[in-house]
Amino acid sequence: MSKRTSLRAAVGLLTLWFVCVASSAAAMPAGMVGPWDAVQQVSESQYRTYQVTIQDMGLGLYGGPAYDQGYRNRYNTGGSATASLGFQEATLYLTDQFDAMGLDVSTQGDYANVVGELTGTETPENIFIVAGHYDHPQADFTAPGGDDNASGTAGVLEAARVLSPYRFESTIRFIAFGGEEGWMLGAKDYLSKVVQPNNENVVGMLNMDMILRPGWDSDPNAVIDLDVSTGASPACQAWASKYMIAGATYAPSLVFDSRNPQTDDWYPGDQGPFIELGYPGLMIAENNAQEIWYLGAHDYYHTAGDATDRGANDPDNGSGVVYDYPFATDVVRTTVGMIAEEARIVPEPGTSVMLLGAVAGMIALTRRRRR
Numbered sequence: 401m402s403k404r405t406s407l408r409a410a411v412g413l414l415t416l417w418f419v420c421v422a423s424s425a426a427a428m429p430a431g432m433v434g435p436w437d438a439v440q441q442v443s444e445s446q447y448r449t450y451q452v453t454i455q456d457m458g459l460g461l462y463g464g465p466a467y468d469q470g471y472r473n474r475y476n477t478g479g480s481a482t483a484s485l486g487f488q489e490a491t492l493y494l495t496d497q498f499d500a501m502g503l504d505v506s507t508q509g510d511y512a513n514v515v516g517e518l519t520g521t522e523t524p525e526n527i528f529i530v531a532g533h534y535d536h537p538q539a540d541f542t543a544p545g546g547d548d549n550a551s552g553t554a555g556v557l558e559a560a561r562v563l564s565p566y567r568f569e570s571t572i573r574f575i576a577f578g579g580e581e582g583w584m585l586g587a588k589d590y591l592s593k594v595v596q597p598n599n600e601n602v603v604g605m606l607n608m609d610m611i612l613r614p615g616w617d618s619d620p621n622a623v624i625d626l627d628v629s630t631g632a633s634p635a636c637q638a639w640a641s642k643y644m645i646a647g648a649t650y651a652p653s654l655v656f657d658s659r660n661p662q663t664d665d666w667y668p669g670d671q672g673p674f675i676e677l678g679y680p681g682l683m684i685a686e687n688n689a690q691e692i693w694y695l696g697a698h699d700y701y702h703t704a705g706d707a708t709d710r711g712a713n714d715p716d717n718g719s720g721v722v723y724d725y726p727f728a729t730d731v732v733r734t735t736v737g738m739i740a741e742e743a744r745i746v747p748e749p750g751t752s753v754m755l756l757g758a759v760a761g762m763i764a765l766t767r768r769r770r771r
């Protein structure tokens with residue numbers, strides 16, 4: 401090939417490449433290129449709709465009269481056979497939502513874990529889990545669990561809603577676990593029946609459990625911050641660090657507890673059985689377990705007052721601490737941003753096709769010049 405033809409070929413190739421990239425960019429809808437674009441679609445009002453809907457399960461507002469048990473509650477700690485109508489109505493709702501998002505949906509195991517999968521395109525064997533439990537204890541039949549854990553379940557739904565239109569190199573599973581209040585029964589069931597027998601590679605899991613009512617009841621002046629608890633292993637610590645970096649990137653207004661990542665009480669939550677088996681997991685919550693159980697951080701924990709229209713969200717409740725939707729939305733943004741990064745969001749389908757076309761064009765041009 402002479403110098404002159406090779407120069408002409410180079411100009412031709414460059415032009416072709418430019419046209420291809422420019423046309424693919426033009427064809428690419430705005431907001432289809434990376435984690436930040438997914439994060440921007442997280443909606444506070446949509447999150448709130450999910451949270452209120454789940455909190456109100458048991459009245460038949462979604463499933464109809466067959467699910468009206470006369471009060472709001474979602475207990476199923478005795479297994480699916482004794483699951484309350486409220487829990488069953490929530491199972492139906494979650495299944496329908498995941499299905500409408502185009503996810504591969506299944507209801508798994510003895511505690512009706514609802515699983516929505518977005519299968520990876522390049523490395524489907526690498527699995528990321530976004531979780532939250534949707535059951536509530538039987539202790540108080542009239543406890544709606546607005547914060548514990550309609551808040552985290554709504555976070556899973558909103559993350560699934562904004563991530564599901566994209567493709568990812570690795571697999572993402574959105575899981576609403578049942579039986580958590582019976583000591584993580586649904587998560588244990590899932591690990592023993594799905595993850596372990598299939599020797600699955602769970603790269604990491606994020607568990608949102610009580611993300612709507614930050615602040616310390618007994619101290620109204622406490623810092624509004626997010627607690628991240630995890631195991632002491634290097635893998636858990638690295639996983640937690642990534643979450644806090646994602647928070648700083650995608651939800652800069654979100655404040656993290658200065659003690660994070662906390663390792664004192666990493667077990668009580670669906671992340672516990674995962675961490676125990678060596679899978680990196682995080683408890684993402686408005687307070688740590690000690691604060692919620694023993695230090696008065698949640699007056700309405702597991703009571704009839706934990707609802708949007710009850711004491712937990714009443715500005716006159718004495719502590720002044722109420723549901724904080726912007727806070728929960730920031731938590732979801734952080735989760736979405738981190739998962740989009742870790743599972744590796746694939747650029748708009750048109751881009752790779754166009755680039756392949758450009759490469760093919762370059763090869764064809766080069767060959768023609770050679771003859």
Ligand SMILES: [Zn+2]
Nearest residue numbers: 548549609610
């Ligand atoms: Zn909980």
